[in-house]
Amino acid sequence: MLIHLWLNDRELTKEIDADLMLLDFLRDNRCYSVKRGCDTANCGLCTVLVDNMVVLACSTLTARVDGKQVVTLEGLKPEALELAAFLAAEGADQCGFCNPGLMVTIIGMTRELENPDDAAIREYLAGNLCRCSGYASHLRGIKAYLVHLQSQGGMSK
Template structure:
């Protein structure tokens, strides 16, 4: 079957099998930031935005994305670059495998709430698997990013 989606701003019309998962489709299109982890919708490594909402692409059939917009980390480089530096600064990317899914979910959080509280951050990111860091570095990175963002807004207002 043929579907049409907008992947990272580019309209594509791939031929797929009815049981093709969205993760397999986006990876076949060169979006390797989307990682295969648990394949049970529990780890967050395969997070993409479907019409600007985070979804776990390992649990969505590609056919369901027909006529919709799909965004991966490759399509959010400018937005992710600023934030990712704060995660790296806190040593929270030891192996880096979880980073794309983690960053996608953090960006979704920031879109939903510009300055979330620490407990909201923990709750929102609870579904992200990281076997290296214990999550504290990522939390410190998010908090440092939010402090920097507040300061940047304050300076712009003056």
């Protein structure tokens, strides 16, 4: 089947198998920040944005993104670099394996929620697993990042 989409602001038209998962399509198209973790939509390593909504690529058929904007961490570099500094300052980047999915989720959250409190942040990030931390450092880094965004004129929403 033929699909047409925008991947990190690059227009693509590709022939795909109807059962191709978005995770495999993205990795085949050099988006290596999108990782295979659980293949059951439980770990968040494959998180991407589809039309600015957080989506798990391991459980999304590529055919479902036909005509849509798909953004991976590679397409979010300026925001991701800024966010990474806040996470690193709080020690939330220990091994770094979960960082790409976590950062895409956080950036997606800033586009969807306005002034989230701790409970809303925890709920939004519930599907992102990190084996190195107890998430306290993540929460501190995220809150500092949100304060920074507010001081710059507000969140992305």
